[in-house]
Amino acid sequence: MESPLQKAFSSDSFRQQAHTLVDLLADYLEQVQSGSLETVIPYKDPEENLTFWQEDYEQGQGDVTEFFRKTINHSIHLHHPRYMGHQVTPPVPVSALAGMLTGLLNNGMAVYEMGLVSNPLERILSELLAQKIGFDNHANGLLTSGGTLANLTALLAARAAKTDVWENGNTEHLAVMVSEEAHYCIDRAARIMGMGSEGIIKVPTNERLQIRTNLLEQYYQEATDKGLQVIAIVGSACSTSTGSYDDLEAIAAFAQKHQLWFHADGAHGGAVVFSDRYKHLIKGMNQADSVVIDWHKMLMAPALTTALIFKRGDDAFKTFQQKAQYLWANQHSKDWFNSGKRTFECTKLMMSVKVYAILKAHGEQIFTDNVEYLYDLGKTFATLVKARPNFELALEPESNIVCFRLLHESASLNELNANIRKRILEEGKFYIVQTTLGDKLYLRVSIMNPLTTETDLVALLDEVERLGKVVAS
Ligand SMILES: *Cc1c(COP(=O)(O)O)cnc(C)c1O
Numbered sequence: 270m271e272s273p274l275q276k277a278f279s280s281d282s283f284r285q286q287a288h289t290l291v292d293l294l295a296d297y298l299e300q301v302q303s304g305s306l307e308t309v310i311p312y313k314d315p316e317e318n319l320t321f322w323q324e325d326y327e328q329g330q331g332d333v334t335e336f337f338r339k340t341i342n343h344s345i346h347l348h349h350p351r352y353m354g355h356q357v358t359p360p361v362p363v364s365a366l367a368g369m370l371t372g373l374l375n376n377g378m379a380v381y382e383m384g385l386v387s388n389p390l391e392r393i394l395s396e397l398l399a400q401k402i403g404f405d406n407h408a409n410g411l412l413t414s415g416g417t418l419a420n421l422t423a424l425l426a427a428r429a430a431k432t433d434v435w436e437n438g439n440t441e442h443l444a445v446m447v448s449e450e451a452h453y454c455i456d457r458a459a460r461i462m463g464m465g466s467e468g469i470i471k472v473p474t475n476e477r478l479q480i481r482t483n484l485l486e487q488y489y490q491e492a493t494d495k496g497l498q499v500i501a502i503v504g505s506a507c508s509t510s511t512g513s514y515d516d517l518e519a520i521a522a523f524a525q526k527h528q529l530w531f532h533a534d535g536a537h538g539g540a541v542v543f544s545d546r547y548k549h550l551i552k553g554m555n556q557a558d559s560v561v562i563d564w565h566k567m568l569m570a571p572a573l574t575t576a577l578i579f580k581r582g583d584d585a586f587k588t589f590q591q592k593a594q595y596l597w598a599n600q601h602s603k604d605w606f607n608s609g610k611r612t613f614e615c616t617k618l619m620m621s622v623k624v625y626a627i628l629k630a631h632g633e634q635i636f637t638d639n640v641e642y643l644y645d646l647g648k649t650f651a652t653l654v655k656a657r658p659n660f661e662l663a664l665e666p667e668s669n670i671v672c673f674r675l676l677h678e679s680a681s682l683n684e685l686n687a688n689i690r691k692r693i694l695e696e697g698k699f700y701i702v703q704t705t706l707g708d709k710l711y712l713r714v715s716i717m718n719p720l721t722t723e724t725d726l727v728a729l730l731d732e733v734e735r736l737g738k739v740v741a742s
Pocket residue numbers: 356414415416417418420452454505506507508509534535536537538563573575
């Protein structure tokens with residue numbers, strides 16, 4: 270007689286469940302990618318969804334395939350060409366298979382012995398990105414769980430390079446400079462590091478929502494006059510709301526003048542390192558001390574998979590200098606293969622395998638193709654918006670993030686567009702989001718799916734127009 274535990278680990282039932290799941294997912298992909306399934310988001314109120322799952326839970330143990338099916342049906346469908354919402358990629362299917370592989374192998378990564386495959390692959394991928402950024406062979410990097418954590422890690426490295434807070438605690442009031450439009454995680458990281466509101470110096474942006482580099486000197490002087498010690502400046506490449514690229518060259522020059530750490534947050538838009546046509550947008554990134562690029566945004570890998578690349582690889586070892594005798598034979602050696610010495614995580618997912626699987630199956634060109642197709646489509650969408658006199662484009666897009674709104678002579682435009690977006694969410698045939706620029710509310714798309722076409726974009730504008738009439742009346 271098999272015990273319940275033996276049964277749970279049975280290779281036979283795994284084989285059967287896995288085949289069933291793969292068939293389910295392949296059917297799902299076919300349905301959503303062809304658009305034969307109309308729904309992109311099966312939106313329900315939080316309470317309604319909670320009740321649904323509570324009832325499921327109360328039924329107790331049951332058929333896991335049925336649970337998988339329910340999970341699919343009740344999820345948002347990133348592979349649907351009409352998904353254009355937040356900046357998360359529909360993973361290229363082979364990387365999801367790598368996710369299943371690594372989920373089962375579950376090799377941690379902090380120490381080399383637990384990450385025999387993932388540590389070398391992580392190094393290879395870091396070197397690939399470093400070379401694409403234009404760093405020399407002193408550069409090095411790591412993978413970590415998301416852009417938010419990667420940005421915090423970069424700022425911790427900056428602090429380690431500029432101060433001895435790690436040893437002595439805070440003695441000075443430290444500060445970082447960043448654009449008003451930077452991702453909120455920079456603000457959060459600075460607060461975690463004890464800088465408080467005063468220590469986050471938010472520099473205003475221009476009409477293209479890029480940091481106003483002609484104000485950097487003034488803001489820096491004001492901060493130092495107040496007694497703040499500025500340690501770093503962060504450039505957005507690109508910003509989250511509007512996909513605007515800061516002038517990284519000007520930021521680099523400013524950072525150098527004042528001996529500041531220059532961090533480039535390329536979580537979304539750093540992926541243009543793979544495109545000869547678009548990499549002019551990140552001119553100056555090769556002068557950054559650290560760079561963040563999310564593999565799970567523009568580079569087709571499942572979340573969370575984020576690269577943090579240091580111009581001088583040694584800097585990464587300064588970030589977390591702790592003794593962990595049971596982990597590392599030599600605390601002070603700069604061994605690339607014990608990734609836990611340089612990352613926040615101890616046990617870490619085998620992220621590198623998911624990215625490497627994409628490279629192995631499709632080659633590097635797939636990243637170029639994805640970035641260029643989606644950025645081109647952003648421009649196409651802007652052209653479509655401008656061709657309709659009753660629409661307004663917030664600004665010419667530099668990326669695949671486009672903000673726009675419907676105009677109407679009578680109604681409050683903010684209310685009108687917010688209501689349109691609410692209707693779109695409830696009807697579920699498209700997924701788009703909204704953002705506020707100044708005091709104006711805009712509809713916002715991030716075109717993340719390489720199977721989205723111009724036809725889908727035209728259909729979206731038609732739908733916004735149609736709903737505009739419904740809402741206004
Ligand atoms: C998405 C994003 C982040 C946050 O990254 P996560 O991977 O979602 O944690 C940070 N900065 C920018 C510019 C982003 O676009």
